[in-house]
Amino acid sequence: MRAARRHIAAITPVVIAALLLTGCTVRIIDPSADDARSPASQEAGPAPQDETTPRATSSPDEGDVDAAPPALSAPNAAERERLIAAATITMTCPSGPLDHDGAVVRVEGSCASLVIDIDAGVVIADDVDELLLRGSGTVVFAGTIGTATVSGSANEVYWTGPTPTLEDDGSANSLGRG
Numbered sequence: 001m002r003a004a005r006r007h008i009a010a011i012t013p014v015v016i017a018a019l020l021l022t023g024c025t026v027r028i029i030d031p032s033a034d035d036a037r038s039p040a041s042q043e044a045g046p047a048p049q050d051e052t053t054p055r056a057t058s059s060p061d062e063g064d065v066d067a068a069p070p071a072l073s074a075p076n077a078a079e080r081e082r083l084i085a086a087a088t089i090t091m092t093c094p095s096g097p098l099d100h101d102g103a104v105v106r107v108e109g110s111c112a113s114l115v116i117d118i119d120a121g122v123v124i125a126d127d128v129d130e131l132l133l134r135g136s137g138t139v140v141f142a143g144t145i146g147t148a149t150v151s152g153s154a155n156e157v158y159w160t161g162p163t164p165t166l167e168d169d170g171s172a173n174s175l176g177r178g
Contacts, residue, residue: 072141072178076158080141083122098123101135116140119152131164133157141178150175 072080087104093111098118107114107125114128118135125131129146136152144161151169158178166175 072158072160076141076178080124083141084124087124097134127161131157136170148175 071077083104084106087106089100089103090106090108092109093107093114097115098105098107100121101119102121103118104122105118105124107123110127111125111129113130113132114123114125115132116123116135116138118138120137121135121139123138123140125140125142127143127145131140131142131145131148133140133148133150133155134152135155137154138152138156140155140157142157142159145157145159145164147165147167148157148159149167149169150157150173153171153173155170156174158176160178163177168175
């Protein structure tokens with residue numbers, strides 16, 4: 001009996017440590033939204049990133065200066081439009097950090113700097129020179145981004161322009177062209 005107790009006592013800290021170190025992902029789903037997307041696509045998690053996309057600044061080729069930037073993928077474009085319609089806050093570029101946890105925020109116009117301290121929210125922005133995301137579980141849709149620094153966890157950041165300079169100091173973040 002004592003040997004069994006010692007075995008359980010010895011393995012319990014290992015099991016607890018393993019449970020604490022496992023990662024998780026947060027997915028924000030609006031229950032009042034139209035169920036046009038299948039449950040399988042809602043549970044699939046973030047879209048896979050294109051492994052060929054560099055994680056540093058890329059500049060357009062000299063011949064492509066007048067070319068339009070690539071658009072968001074069809075599912076992300078539809079989601080962006082749905083979220084714009086569901087925005088709880090619409091504003092021009094703020095002078096301070098966004099800190100409306102759980103909100104859907106639409107930021108209209110170009111921003112020199114956009115600081116996001118939102119947990120479990122959504123931000124839909126146009127063009128941003130410098131994006132700083134310090135929240136967790138937040139989804140960001142943007143046009144072009146110059147530099148993006150993410151220090152939170154379980155965030156998703158999508159852009160349509162060239163690949164920005166990226167710094168991901170967080171964990172379980174998904175960063176990629178739309």
